[in-house]
Amino acid sequence: MGKTVRHAARATLQLGFAAFMAFGTIIFITVLLITAIGAVTVIGIWLVPETVLLIRRIAGAKRQQTAVWTGTPIPEAYLPLTGPLRKRLRTAVRDPGTLADLIWMVAHYAYGFLLAPALLLWPVGLAVDGVRCGLLHRTPWVLPLIGRLADLDARWSTALLKPGPKAQLAERVEELTATRAGAIAAHGAELRRIERDLHDGTQARLVSLSMRIGLARRAYDQDPEAARGLLADAQDQAEEALTELRHVVRGIHPPILTDRGLAGAVRALAAGSGLDVTVRVHGLEDGTEPGARAPAAVEAAAYFVVAEALTNAAKHSGAERAAVDLLREPAGLRVTVRDTGRGGADQRGGSGLLGMRRRVAALDGTFALTSPAGGPTVIDVELPCVW
Structure with a gap:
């Protein structure tokens, strides 16, 4: 009762x-x-x-x-x-x-x-x-x-x-429109970055290289020693230009992803981050077995999320430790980065977090940031893909 x-x-x-x-x-x-x-x-x-x-x-x-x-x-x-x-x-x-x-x-x-x-x-x-x-x-x-x-x-x-179906479809269309706008903005920013890197770095070094080779040709008959010195400088300039080009290419699609797979590339990031980083990989291993790797665009997005998150943790949060989890799920790839810093991260306050969100949204993924004052900061990303 x-x-x-x-x-x-x-x-x-x-x-x-x-x-x-x-x-x-x-x-x-x-x-x-x-x-x-x-x-x-x-x-x-x-x-x-x-x-x-x-x-x-x-x-x-x-x-x-x-x-x-x-x-x-x-x-x-x-x-x-x-x-x-x-x-x-x-x-x-x-x-x-x-x-x-x-x-x-x-x-x-x-x-x-x-x-x-x-x-x-x-x-x-x-x-x-x-x-x-x-x-x-x-x-x-x-x-x-x-x-x-x-x-x-x-x-x-x-x-x-x-x-109803019409309301869900309308919401989805609006979401895809916003996602497309974000992807276009991210693509434009990436093109400007590549152009800036090529103009300020590689192009300047190639111009200097051409000038030194021209001076060496003029001085070769009259002053062979000076010509050899100029050629040595030109060789240094060529090596620096190659380094700049590798940096630009790495920003487009890191070669380490092709060589080691996502798990190996993330472990390399962790080793060079300056933090005590624990990397846990579930279902990916080294990515060499057939069917174990995500599409290249998904791997690149996951790699840049981890790279940006660890960079922010090392530069801004004051963290000493971090943890990265890579989880293969039936519907896609999940990436979680947690650091022990002071927290208070705000995606409205910098381009790094906004760039991560746009890169993830361009692949129809989800991006979640939790960063209360005092920490910890947790970035959770889900990237849909077919294995």
Whole structure:
């Protein structure tokens, strides 16, 4: 009996919240009318995206309340309302998620009032069930009915608020658009870096090399010793130019990945980082067996994530130790880098973390940063791929 009463009490709160939102819908109808009039007269056109945001908050509150009752969260799929007014208006009108929320509000306005009278069953149920349990020793029936009504409200809300295929597709398209923009920005930044390295380093050394060879040719007949000295300098310049070219190539795709695989390349990074780094590899080994290696783009992204993370840990965090985990999963590759530094890393404060996020997003991966003040800093990356 006690368990039934407690369940009925929770169900009553669930139904009470539904009734409260139904009454609130009456007030919100006034907001919708004001927004519609403002949109028609153009004077209050700016109210449309603000009203849509309010609708999303109301639907979000219902999703959260339903998830508490059922134990299963209801996902949401909305297009972001950002940018200038024209763009926000276009998004507000075309967003399938907003249309679904409006349909739910209309339906909830109807069935919310139908469920509200069930609140009166609570005191009646206590009295009737008390008599039945005390005199006739029969199972209570009124209080479980309240629970079934609360379950009905949760099922209806879940069915109406769950994003449909159009909303999910629209959200996915928006996500891919943002990812493509980030990938283009990252690609442009990489091209500028390569151009800068070639112009400031390799090109300057090649020009100096050409000049020294020309001077050596002129001095060869009259001053062979000076010519030999110039040729020796030219050889040094050629070697330095080759070093610069290797540096540029390494920035595009590190040759060590081809030679040693991702596991070996990461161990080499750890050895040269200046930190006490523990590398744990699961399912990759050395990457030489057939089918054990990820695609080259995925390996390069994972390598640069580890390289940037260890560089940041050594330069900025004050860490002495770090750990790198490479895990082969059925759907892709997971990379986790943890350091024992002071924490407080913020991807808005530097290009390194932003570059990592863009590189990962370009491959449709996920990037998560956790860095509370005092540490530790944890970077967790998932890169989808087919093995």
